[in-house]
Amino acid sequence: MSEFVLEMRGVCKSFPGVKALDHAQLKLRPGTVHALMGENGAGKSTLMKCMFGIYKMDEGEIYIDGQKTVISDPLEAWDKGISMVHQELQPIPARTIGENIFLGRYPMKKALGFIPVVDHDKMYEDTAKLLKRVRMDFDPKQKLGTLTVSQMQSVEIAKAVAGNCRVLILDEPTSSLTQNEVEALFRIVEDLKKEGVAIVYISHKMDEILRISDEVTIMRDGQYIGTWEAKDLTTDFIITKMVGRELTNLYPKRENIPGDVVFEVEDFTSINPRSFRHCSFNVRKGEILGVAGLVGAQRTELMEGLFGTRSHTSGTIRYKGKELKITRPKDAIDHGIAMLTEDRRGSGIMGVLSVADNISVASLNKYIDYGFILNTKKIDELVEENRKKMNIKTPSGKTLIQSLSGGNQQKVLIGRWLANDPDVLILDEPTRGIDVGAKYEIYCIIADLAKQGKSIIMISSEMGELIGMSDRIMVMCDGRITGFIDGKEANQENIMALATQFE
Amino acid sequence: MNKKDNFGKKFLNYVKSNPIVVMLVIVAIIVGFTKDNFFSWKNFGNLMSNTAVRFLIALGVSGCLITKGTDLSAGRQVGLAACLAGILIQKGDYSGKLWKMVPEMNMFVVLLIVVIIGAALGLLNGAIITLLKVPPFITTLGTQTIVYGLCLVVTDAQPIGGFQKSFIDLINGRIGNSNGFHLPYLLFVAALFGVIFWFLYNKMRHGKYMYAIGGNEVAAEVSGVNTTKTLMLIYTTAGIMYAIAGWLLAGKTGGASTSMGMGYELEAIAACTIGGVSTTGGIGTVSGVLVGVLVFELLKIVLQFLGVNPYYNYIVQGVVIVVAVALDVRKYLAKK
Numbered sequence: 128m129s130e131f132v133l134e135m136r137g138v139c140k141s142f143p144g145v146k147a148l149d150h151a152q153l154k155l156r157p158g159t160v161h162a163l164m165g166e167n168g169a170g171k172s173t174l175m176k177c178m179f180g181i182y183k184m185d186e187g188e189i190y191i192d193g194q195k196t197v198i199s200d201p202l203e204a205w206d207k208g209i210s211m212v213h214q215e216l217q218p219i220p221a222r223t224i225g226e227n228i229f230l231g232r233y234p235m236k237k238a239l240g241f242i243p244v245v246d247h248d249k250m251y252e253d254t255a256k257l258l259k260r261v262r263m264d265f266d267p268k269q270k271l272g273t274l275t276v277s278q279m280q281s282v283e284i285a286k287a288v289a290g291n292c293r294v295l296i297l298d299e300p301t302s303s304l305t306q307n308e309v310e311a312l313f314r315i316v317e318d319l320k321k322e323g324v325a326i327v328y329i330s331h332k333m334d335e336i337l338r339i340s341d342e343v344t345i346m347r348d349g350q351y352i353g354t355w356e357a358k359d360l361t362t363d364f365i366i367t368k369m370v371g372r373e374l375t376n377l378y379p380k381r382e383n384i385p386g387d388v389v390f391e392v393e394d395f396t397s398i399n400p401r402s403f404r405h406c407s408f409n410v411r412k413g414e415i416l417g418v419a420g421l422v423g424a425q426r427t428e429l430m431e432g433l434f435g436t437r438s439h440t441s442g443t444i445r446y447k448g449k450e451l452k453i454t455r456p457k458d459a460i461d462h463g464i465a466m467l468t469e470d471r472r473g474s475g476i477m478g479v480l481s482v483a484d485n486i487s488v489a490s491l492n493k494y495i496d497y498g499f500i501l502n503t504k505k506i507d508e509l510v511e512e513n514r515k516k517m518n519i520k521t522p523s524g525k526t527l528i529q530s531l532s533g534g535n536q537q538k539v540l541i542g543r544w545l546a547n548d549p550d551v552l553i554l555d556e557p558t559r560g561i562d563v564g565a566k567y568e569i570y571c572i573i574a575d576l577a578k579q580g581k582s583i584i585m586i587s588s589e590m591g592e593l594i595g596m597s598d599r600i601m602v603m604c605d606g607r608i609t610g611f612i613d614g615k616e617a618n619q620e621n622i623m624a625l626a627t628q629f630e
Numbered sequence: 631m632n633k634k635d636n637f638g639k640k641f642l643n644y645v646k647s648n649p650i651v652v653m654l655v656i657v658a659i660i661v662g663f664t665k666d667n668f669f670s671w672k673n674f675g676n677l678m679s680n681t682a683v684r685f686l687i688a689l690g691v692s693g694c695l696i697t698k699g700t701d702l703s704a705g706r707q708v709g710l711a712a713c714l715a716g717i718l719i720q721k722g723d724y725s726g727k728l729w730k731m732v733p734e735m736n737m738f739v740v741l742l743i744v745v746i747i748g749a750a751l752g753l754l755n756g757a758i759i760t761l762l763k764v765p766p767f768i769t770t771l772g773t774q775t776i777v778y779g780l781c782l783v784v785t786d787a788q789p790i791g792g793f794q795k796s797f798i799d800l801i802n803g804r805i806g807n808s809n810g811f812h813l814p815y816l817l818f819v820a821a822l823f824g825v826i827f828w829f830l831y832n833k834m835r836h837g838k839y840m841y842a843i844g845g846n847e848v849a850a851e852v853s854g855v856n857t858t859k860t861l862m863l864i865y866t867t868a869g870i871m872y873a874i875a876g877w878l879l880a881g882k883t884g885g886a887s888t889s890m891g892m893g894y895e896l897e898a899i900a901a902c903t904i905g906g907v908s909t910t911g912g913i914g915t916v917s918g919v920l921v922g923v924l925v926f927e928l929l930k931i932v933l934q935f936l937g938v939n940p941y942y943n944y945i946v947q948g949v950v951i952v953v954a955v956a957l958d959v960r961k962y963l964a965k966k
Contacts, residue, residue, distance in 0.1 A: 436852060460854040474852050477845025479912040488842045489853040491835045501833050543853065 129193030132157040132325045133209070133294050138177055138187030140349075147173045149349045150187075155294060155325040160316060162328045162336045162357065165346035166369055166590070171329055174346070175211065175296055179204045208293035212283045212300060220272030225254035227271045228286040257285040261315050277308035284315060288324065295319060296327040301335060302423045313339055331421045333362045333627050345369055362627075363620070370590060370619035378595030379571045383578045385414035385598050390551050390582050395432060395442030403429040403606045406442070410551065410582040415573065417597030417614070418586040419622045424603040426586045427469050430553045434459045434466040446550065460489065465544035467537075469555035469586070475540050476528050483510045483524035486539050490546035513542035517572060534565025541572060552576060555586045570596060590619045604628050650904055650954050654925045658932050665935045671811055673931065675804065678813070679882060681927045682820035683875050688898040688905075688919050689827050690871030693864040695902050696844045698911035699759065699766035701865065702895050703774040704872055707751055709891030710781040711744040711876025716790035716886035718743065724792030728785065737797045737881075744873040751777060752869020756862035774895070781888050789887040793880070801881030816878065823871070828916040840864060845912035900951040901926045903958055910959075926950075 133155045140148040148170045155161050165171050176182040178189065180198040189196055191207055198204050219227055226233075229250050236246040254267035261281045271279060280300065287295055297316075301309045316326060316339060328340055336343065336357070343360055345352040345368045352368050390410040397403045403425040410416045420426045431437040433444060435453040444451045451462045459466070468474040477485055487494065487506045494505040510524035517538045521531055528536055537557065544552065557573065558566045573596065577583055587593050593600055597614045602625035610625040645652050662668040687704055694701040720727045722734035751773065758769045806812030831837040839860045842850040851857050880886045905922025907914030929950065933943050 434852075456852050457854040457856060466852065468849075468852055474846070474848040477842055477849055477912060479908070479910075480841055480845040484838060484841060484845075488838065488850065488855065491838055495835060499834060501835060501838065503833070 129190070131155055131190070132192060133178075134190040134193075135174065135178060136188050136190070138174060139185045140173055140177060140182055141185055147349050148177070148184075148187075150351060151346060151349060152351045153178075153327075153344055154354065155327065156342070157293070157325050158320050158323045159341040160320060160326045160328050160339050162330065162340035162343045163346070164329075164331075164336065164343060164365060164369060166588075169346045169369070170349040171346060172298070173349070175298070175327075175329075178209065178296075179211065205290065208291050209296075210287035210290075210292050210294070211296040211298065212280065212287050214299040214302060218271050218279050218283070220270065222271060223268045224258070224265060224271055224274075224282055225251045225267040227282060228254050228257060228289060253289070254285075257289050258282075260288065260318070261285045262311070262318070275308075277304050277311065280304070280312070281315065288319065292324055294325045294327065296329070298329045299331070299423065300328070301330065301332065309335070331423075331627060332629050333365060334629065336365070337362070362624075366620055366623045366627075370623055378592075379567070379574045381415075381574055381577070381596075381598070383413050383580075385577075386412035386580070388412075389447050391443075391445040392433060393443045393445075395429065395444070396440050397425075397428060397432055397606070398438045398440050401606065402437075403432060403603075406603075406608050408601055408608060408611075410584055411598075412582055413577050413580045414598045415577050415583045415585055415596055417593040417600040417617075418584060418603065419590070419593050419600050419626055420603035421626050422588070423605070424626065425606040426603050427555055428606075429603070430466065430555060430584065430586060434464060434553060460547060460549075463547075463550040464553065465489075465547060465549035465551070466553040467540055467544060467555060467557055469559065471533070471536060471540065471560070476536055478529035479527060481525050482519075482521050482528050482531070482539055483507065485528045486510055486513060486524075486542045486546065489543050493546070509542075509546055513539070513545070517542060518568060532565070534561040534569070537561060537565070537569060538572070541569070545576075549581065551582045551584070553584045553586075556588065557585060558587070558589070558592060590622060593622070594618065602626050605630065648906070648921075649957060650950065651921060651925050654929055654932075654950075658928050661932050661935055668931075668935050672808065675808065675812055675814055677924075677927055677931055679802075679816040680930075681924050682814070682816035683878050683882065684894070684897065684901065684927060685820045685920060685923045686823055686871050686875040686878070687894055688901045688923050689823060689916070690868035690875075691895065691898040692827075692902050692907055692914055692916075692919050693840055694766065694868055695899065695907050695909070696840055696912065696914045697861060697864060698844055698847070699861070699865075700770060700899065701755065701868055702767065702770040703751070703755060703777055704770075704868070704898055705891040705894035705896070706774045706777040706781065707748060707869060707872035707891070708876040708879060708894055709886075709888060710751075710777050710784070711748055711873040712880040712883075712886040712890045713781050713785045713790060713876075713888060714747065715740050715744050715877040715880045716793065717785065719794055719797050719880070720790065720792045721794055726792055728788060728790060734794065737794065737800070741874070741877050744877050745870050748869040748871075748873025748876075749866050750869070752866040752872075753862060755869070756865030759865065760858040760861050778888070785886075785888055787888055789885060791885045793884060797881050798884050801878055802884075816882070819878065823874075824916055824920060831916055836860065836863060841912055843911075844914075896951070897926060897947070898923075900947070900954065903951070904954045906958075908958060909955060 131154045135153045138148050138151045151170060151174050153174065163171050173182065177184045178198065180200045180203060189198060196207065198207065234246040234249045235243050238244045251267040258265055258267065261284050263278065263281050271282065274282065300312060304312065319326060330336055337360065340357045342354055343357050344354045345365065347369060388409045389412045393407045395403065395406040406429055418426050428437060432439045435455045435458055444453060446462060453459045453462065483506055487509060491501065494502045496502050507524060513519060514521065519538045520535050528539060558569055561569065573583060585596065594617045599614055600612045600617050600622060601608055602610050602612065602622055604626050609628040612621055667673060687708060691701050691704055717728050718732065718735050718740040719737055755770055755773055758764050759766050804812040804814045839850065839855045842855055843857055843860060847857060876891065879890065901922035902914065902919050903909060904925055905918035907918060930943065933946060
């Protein structure tokens, strides 16, 4: 018998253009909690997907009880006793707790001796037993939708440990829980530990990690950095190991000094109590304000709130002292605010339309003659101007935007917003999924816009980009602004410290 | 030389991406050479006037389809407009006059009335879809039934005849002799609306917004497009088109009944799809819609000339619809 219940050794996985995993490894002892840590994009999820056979490893092996095995799909992982509770729960609220737990593997019996039917009695009996195991006292026939998020999570855990579970993965399990709910979760984790289950705990929250885990494995840029006993670790040590890398990207030189404060946000709070709350900040003329934070810090939500795609309960937005009323994107646009969204495919490009249509859609009012007819010549000029200015590689304005590369699509979208000549530009992950060369071009465009006197708010999950581009960095954690750092003094450690300042 | 090559390439591309259209045209040509009277002015005139009315309906539906919606109430709206127009246009001294208290009305006043009612019904569809967020399929399935009910109430399920002669004459009028070369007036109506819609779709902000919503509704909203207003306008315009089509259809047929317009929505949707309006949204042209309607009407006439039992027509048309959509979806998949 091996001392490890599950081992992953030398795992490599490449995607076009990216090496997501580079000889990563993970060794799990039974009856322990093993924290897996790393920045966004360090390869934690990819490693888990390899464990479940969702991704096929390019190289590497998996051993269970010291025996080399191959896991080719999640069902096989389940059979081998590996299960996972995802960060985003996928419940079916309109069905009962029992049906949710046994979805896809209902216990069957034979009616009249030959018709296979679902054995409801057995299903609900088993459900009751499972619920007891996760300290939940509910009627198995209750509709799942009547439970709170944390109770649903407990149901998910019950589902995951049904059967012969030996390895349980919890991905950011506390990201939507209150403190009391977290305590309840920890009690369940302790119980499972006593039963000998190995738990992989993925989280960014240092205090939780240090409290609950026995061992910590840290990953960075797809590589295995090391595994330590949790009791020997400090927060500072973990952060240094997580982010300690040289900056490899280059950033254009910033040539302007920010002017007066022009854009002010005060006490901005979401209608959703778990989202952004009491956020106050300002941006100067010609300033690039970087926005840092971990996944779930509600940075995008805050910006969407400002732009009018999400609702807020309280708070004021002022531009040059004048209060702005924004309830929908059109209001924001009319007030000179632009927002490049995070999800380029989902809320940016209109794939089946041409470059010209995509670039002009937000500013069509400017090209109308006689009150009703569009001046296509002016639109062509707009395309041509942007093509030259930003070096957009497209055969013509009639080309469908979906046939361009990510970087060129992004430039078209930047062009879409610049056509309105906005004063405030919100850029949400402006270089996500863009290759290195195009990234530099986009940085130059951003720096140039700041030089022209536009106020820029840039959300980014790439530390290097934030430090390299920003005049100031605003850090968010769990819906709150936890601090500001001057661009010159910012480093990965002080940003990470603020980004993990949970209440 | 180069230009010629280009043309050749374009032609080949068209053949490749529109196999249904090409196939039906070939079939029509074969039928034309094997059956007498197929290539005749009379047949041509028939095809033109049938196509004209269906084209207006398809134009109305096309906006809904381009924005990833649909309008199942189209056919019944045409029926209601035809019946209403019929009732109001009945001769004052006609013994079977349905609404005896209403005096004989000018046909253009009647047109205005049915257009206003059509616009109201379209606006109702648009409001339910945008404000109540009911999916277009369900919304228009509901209004389809409501409109049919209205039609039964208004007509008391009676067939309507005895129209003013000038109305029938005008709508069935033509330039030229019906035995020789002639162009039905309906053809000009269709051409006029074709031009209007082409302008609307290509030269006006409304059209650009329509394509933007079809291409990516969230992105359109983020870009400041008033999606609610645009969608309401699209469904209202559709309602107006059905009303005009209904008015014309009443005149063309010389009578109206509650069964009029039944299933027209499906034919219009099918014609749009055959003509390249994509079911995945954001794609579709006025010329494509015209080709789709023409081909569909051509198919009907071909079946008629081949002497196919009319009951089989439905089967053939159904197969063409499914095949057309299947090919359209494949085009999209291939691009991915």
